[in-house]
Amino acid sequence: MNNHERPHPIHTRFFTRGTIVLTVLAALGALAYVYRLIAGLQATTNLNDQYPWGIWIAIDVATGVALAAGGFTTAALADIFHKERYHVIVRPALLTAMLGYTFVVIGLLADLGRYYNVWHPMLPSMWQGDSVLFEVGICVMIYLTVLYIEFLPIVAERFKGQVNLPGPLRHLNGLIESFLSVADRTLGRFISVFIIAGVVLSCLHQSSLGTLMLIAPTKIHPLWYTSISPLLFLLSAIAVGFPMVIFESLLASKSFKLKPETPVLSSLARYVPVLLGVYLAIKLVDLTNRDAWPYLWEGSVQSVMWMIEIGGGIVLPIILLLQEKVRRSVTGLLTAATLVIVLGVALNRINVFLVAYTPLYPTGPYFPSVFEIMVTVGLISALVLVYRFLVMHLPIIAGEKVPTYTLPIEVRRTPSNLEQVQ
């Protein structure tokens, strides 16, 4: 690695046409969120006794957790299996995971009827070891802490020795300075402890999310009700981790006008059809073992959604990514292929938590209210904005500005030449 590829803050304007739209959406979401906390669930959601869980659980929580999986899969690849070339994407993936989980918790708070009690599962007197949700909650809480610890060295790297808060906050300068310096000195030595812990914790709660709905055997459609659901959730989280990282990296390069990490991303994309293929194979074998194929031809909403999930979200991207042309076509095809996978896994989570769920005494279907949609869209927008802000102020991305004129690849890759050009 050379200095040019070291992560550095990206200098650019924060507000563009896109970020202004996102800011508006985030602001509307924040209003809806505050309204929810004050006015209650009845006033703001379409949830009822038939449908206790809606899109805040299916999208904000379940999908959010799955899409943050890039954090642990990338850490495993680069830091545990020591595939050095992928280090360049570890920090963006870590930031995605950290923000992803943070927003999962914020989204969850909107859904909790007694959000002010969210800390209760931490009290040993209220531990409930039979509850799958307890396991998910505790794991997510610990993992979020681990993510912040893993992120600390990046903050230290940027601000150590230059903490200079203005006004009355300046009294804190010394304290923060020594905290960063201690963190920087000690964490480096122990960081592998946290990296491995992060992977283990991820495996635990990613799979446990798949166990959650197994407590409702009479309400979940047989296409999704399987005792290996935890394994399927874990495998699909692992499979969506790299595509999410690739998609985000390409999006960020485009947005910040950086040179995309083409060789690294193309090479990372090679793993994806394998991971997706394993997931698909196990899913189909399971369907066969359970004699559940007939449910595919029943023509119900569930059977159609299952086919879209499998055909669109798994089979299509496998075919796409098996072709080298697609893997190397940064601007279009790779972006599209990874986006399809991301949407496919999101659809799977929505299917398991919403589409597959049939109340025993239905009075009408559930469809999210305007407020529910506003909060969800707002959270996603806010996440993107915070991501952009942090990337602009912390050393996360190791990209070079795209030269305004084209150079032959070999020339562009040579740092000494690039210096001359600049």
Next chain:
Amino acid sequence: MAINRRDFFKLAAAGTTTLAVGSAAADDIPPTDCSEYYGVLVDTVVCIGCRKCELACDQEHTKSGRRPESFDDKSVFDRHRRPDKDAFTVLNRFEDPDNPSKKYTMKVQCMHCNEPACVSACIVGALRKTSTGPVVYDAWKCIGCRYCMVACPFQIPAYEYDNALDPRVRKCTFCFERITEDHELPACVAICPNEALTFGTRQQLLDIAHYRIKSNPGVYVDHVYGETEAGGTSWLYLAPVDFKHTELPVLKADVIPSLTETIQHGIFKSFLPPIALYGLLGLVMHATRERDAAPSDAEVPHE
């Protein structure tokens, strides 16, 4: 199950306040013999659909403010109702499919399962199976996740969605305090004018139920609902027609939370699987370290 609740708590509590957790957990362990749980036998053949049980429950618990006369209104039978936050129990009327003129009414409320899915689901132990049988709820612990509602195979727990700041899960309490502290009958049982509701231990009620079936040939179907359904329930039902024509769901004898608990406790058996994974990853990290030693990489700390 590979590991029982008590063991899990002991493990989980290791290194923390073991005493408090241990005693709290021990207190909640149901007797192994479910036959000694309190129960109620609902005889839908004897029930005359007077709705007095709804009235008594309203006055005892929900205090919805409805006038007592409103419970005399039989037109409510024209539509199907479910228990909700303002009514822990409701009556519904059904027809015998073979003989539509023959109608019967059926009381619905929490079944107080022997192995309740809601209790297994609850993240903080706000729902609890007491040692005498009733499944009770502690709003103070509750975080409002509504996983109990997802889990219940009878779809009983209702929620105070309209309560912005202090919403509670609402369901039949089996008049827990009345029956255990005051040694009174549950309000609905006490008021029932036709003795359609019988209070007793589960074993007593099963004996009564099977005796009624045997001694009244042709009146009842030979099935005590709740004897085996979902691992058994404290509330038991007799009916003149096959239960699939009633609103009680067709359930197998399988305990509803057995799959999730088996998976959950398998993953956490003595915390061995996570520790093994941790060790394995540590070994891999160590074994592949050589490649890490390349001088160009040494300058960048790994995150």
